[in-house]
Amino acid sequence: MKRQRYSGLSLAWRAMSRHRGWREQWRRADPQPAYARYIAIPAGILVSNTWRPDTPTTTGNVSVQVGLSFLSRIVGNAFTEFTPDLRNRFKHRPDPDVN
Numbered sequence: 001m002k003r004q005r006y007s008g009l010s011l012a013w014r015a016m017s018r019h020r021g022w023r024e025q026w027r028r029a030d031p032q033p034a035y036a037r038y039i040a041i042p043a044g045i046l047v048s049n050t051w052r053p054d055t056p057t058t059t060g061n062v063s064v065q066v067g068l069s070f071l072s073r074i075v076g077n078a079f080t081e082f083t084p085d086l087r088n089r090f091k092h093r094p095d096p097d098v099n
Contacts, residue, residue, distance in 0.1 A: 041069050 014022065045065045049057040 042066050045069070 014020075042062065045062055046057065049055045049062065049065075055061075
């Protein structure tokens, strides 16, 4: 499969034509885990703890911070996903944009 080349002009043209006419770019476009996040979050926490002198950088402390980071991401995603349904449920009239 030949990859499509992009330029600023072609991207602007596709945006003006409501993004029609794109060729398939991937063989499998299934959602995949974000492996970079599994490395970036703990690394960012370790760098942050190392930079601040009064923060203890113990294994337990970092583990708790990593767990809370992933938990906050999960809760935020759930909140973003289900807020429109909850808002629609408690309105007096249903929102026509939500299916």
